[in-house]
Amino acid sequence: MTTTTIATIATIAAIATAPGQGGVAIVRLSGPEAARILTEVFRPAKQGALTSHMLTYGHAVDGSRIIDECMAVLMRAPRSYTREDVAELQLHGGGYIAQQVLQLCLAHGAALAAPGEFTRRAFLNGRIDLSQAEAVMSLIAAQGAQSHRAAMRQLQGGASSFIRKAADELYELQAGVAACIDYPEEIDEAEAASDLIPRAEALAARIDSACDERAARILQSGLRVALCGQPNVGKSSLLNALLGEERAIVTPIPGTTRDMVQGDLTLGGSIIHLTDTAGLHATDDPVEQLGVARARRAMEEADLVLAVFDQSRPLDADDRALLHDLQGRNAAIVLNKADLSPVLTAADLPALPAAPVLTVSAADEASLAPLKAYLAEQAAVSDTLALTQPRHVEAARRAARHLRQAADTARTLSVDMASIDLQAAQLALAEITGDEVEERLLDRVFGMFCVGK
Numbered sequence: 001m002t003t004t005t006i007a008t009i010a011t012i013a014a015i016a017t018a019p020g021q022g023g024v025a026i027v028r029l030s031g032p033e034a035a036r037i038l039t040e041v042f043r044p045a046k047q048g049a050l051t052s053h054m055l056t057y058g059h060a061v062d063g064s065r066i067i068d069e070c071m072a073v074l075m076r077a078p079r080s081y082t083r084e085d086v087a088e089l090q091l092h093g094g095g096y097i098a099q100q101v102l103q104l105c106l107a108h109g110a111a112l113a114a115p116g117e118f119t120r121r122a123f124l125n126g127r128i129d130l131s132q133a134e135a136v137m138s139l140i141a142a143q144g145a146q147s148h149r150a151a152m153r154q155l156q157g158g159a160s161s162f163i164r165k166a167a168d169e170l171y172e173l174q175a176g177v178a179a180c181i182d183y184p185e186e187i188d189e190a191e192a193a194s195d196l197i198p199r200a201e202a203l204a205a206r207i208d209s210a211c212d213e214r215a216a217r218i219l220q221s222g223l224r225v226a227l228c229g230q231p232n233v234g235k236s237s238l239l240n241a242l243l244g245e246e247r248a249i250v251t252p253i254p255g256t257t258r259d260m261v262q263g264d265l266t267l268g269g270s271i272i273h274l275t276d277t278a279g280l281h282a283t284d285d286p287v288e289q290l291g292v293a294r295a296r297r298a299m300e301e302a303d304l305v306l307a308v309f310d311q312s313r314p315l316d317a318d319d320r321a322l323l324h325d326l327q328g329r330n331a332a333i334v335l336n337k338a339d340l341s342p343v344l345t346a347a348d349l350p351a352l353p354a355a356p357v358l359t360v361s362a363a364d365e366a367s368l369a370p371l372k373a374y375l376a377e378q379a380a381v382s383d384t385l386a387l388t389q390p391r392h393v394e395a396a397r398r399a400a401r402h403l404r405q406a407a408d409t410a411r412t413l414s415v416d417m418a419s420i421d422l423q424a425a426q427l428a429l430a431e432i433t434g435d436e437v438e439e440r441l442l443d444r445v446f447g448m449f450c451v452g453k
């Protein structure tokens with residue numbers, strides 16, 4: 001006789017709201033014991049069973065001791081976030097009460113939820129696919145309208161439908177290859193290759209065109225902008241003026257900023273991460289040298305370099321060296337101190353076709369409008385982008401590479417050998433929606449969530 005062990009699903013619990021004081025704190029439960037545990041820790045004001053999906057007034061209790069006056073809701077499976085029974089207690093905000101109620105739930109048999117475990121269950125129970133689960137995390141992390149829109153599109157299945165369409169097409173290619181392998185006397189190899197090659201290449205091109213690493217990164221973490229230039233040109237003053245606060249120290253002494261000073265602002269619904277850096281110049285001071293090395297690193301890592309010059313001074317050798325460094329980078333030239341009489345103008349600068357010249361005065365807020373408009377434009381990402389997560393873009397690029405490899409294999413070796421590349425492409429696409437995932441990938445994705453979601 002064989003014995004089967006049925007893995008019992010734990011009922012998980014966590015505080016779903018952010019730590020700290022607030023109007024409301026929510027303790028959430030999910031799993032087969034959620035309803036029972038709720039009845040242990042919640043006493044409705046009116047006697048009677050809790051109705052599913054109905055908010056009920058009552059008290060959080062530990063036996064006869066009242067912990068809080070609260071609201072509770074039970075959402076019976078499958079009409080819940082996780083598709084399991086879910087219960088929530090809406091308590092008064094503040095860590096102490098929520099912690100007490102959570103401990104009570106644990107004492108009544110719940111297990112503490114891991115980060116992202118509620119959403120992981122929603123995924124495992126088929127309510128959402130992996131890309132939608134990640135969209136939940138992006139929604140929570142969204143700091144501006146642009147990343148919010150992208151996350152919403154993804155949650156509504158934007159990425160999934162693009163990937164599923166590509167996967168369907170790929171299945172057709174795979175079916176063609178399988179037929180060629182199964183019926184070699186009926187299907188001509190050369191004919192099959194001439195069908196497969198252009199279709200695999202076209203699909204690879206379509207997938208590639210949906211991939212924009214820069215856009216995915218900007219949506220995820222904003223546009224990284226480095227303010228660079230010689231000492232005293234007004235980099236820190238510009239940082240402060242753009243942020244609208246005195247974040248960095250400003251003095252007439254060259255070499256004031258030594259470390260990087262950072263701040264975020266929202267322009268046109270996008271997040272801009274500004275980094276003010278130490279003035280670039282040759283120095284014997286070891287502290288300044290470290291600052292200059294950091295400034296160079298910030299320049300390397302930036303999506304956009306704002307090269308700041310003092311337009312009341314003529315261009316010197318160090319300025320020319322900076323202009324030279326800008327070649328091949330995404331950069332703009334900012335001529336600062338426009339309120340002083342101009343010595344340096346756009347005409348004195350060597351031609352840098354890709355770098356616009358913007359004249360501003362950190363001392364005059366209105367003069368910053370064109371610079372702000374330029375930053376907003378740089379951070380804008382198309383609203384029609386199908387893939388908006390770096391993980392998805394990476395997997396899609398991999399799928400496209402395998403497809404091109406399949407075309408090559410069909411051209412140089414044989415159609416049946418190409419089936420290996422097609423299968424690899426299919427697996428890469430399935431990673432995005434989570435149709436084919438390893439436990440490790442799930443751990444990585446859901447490990448980035450907060451506890452309680």
Ligand SMILES: Nc1nc2c(ncn2[C@@H]2O[C@H](COP(=O)(O)OP(=O)(O)OP(=O)(O)O)[C@@H](O)[C@H]2O)c(=O)[nH]1
Pocket residue numbers: 230231232233234235236237238249250251252253254255256257258277278279280336337338339340360361362363364
């Ligand atoms: N007139 C005028 N003065 C400015 C302007 N911007 C900055 N300054 C002055 O220029 C001096 C240097 O400004 P900072 O912002 O500290 O310059 P920085 O580029 O950060 O200098 P370092 O930190 O030394 O690299 C200060 O005295 C500022 O008040 C401007 O637009 N007009």
Ligand SMILES: [Mg+2]
Pocket residue numbers: 235236237248249256257276277
């Ligand atoms: Mg400074």
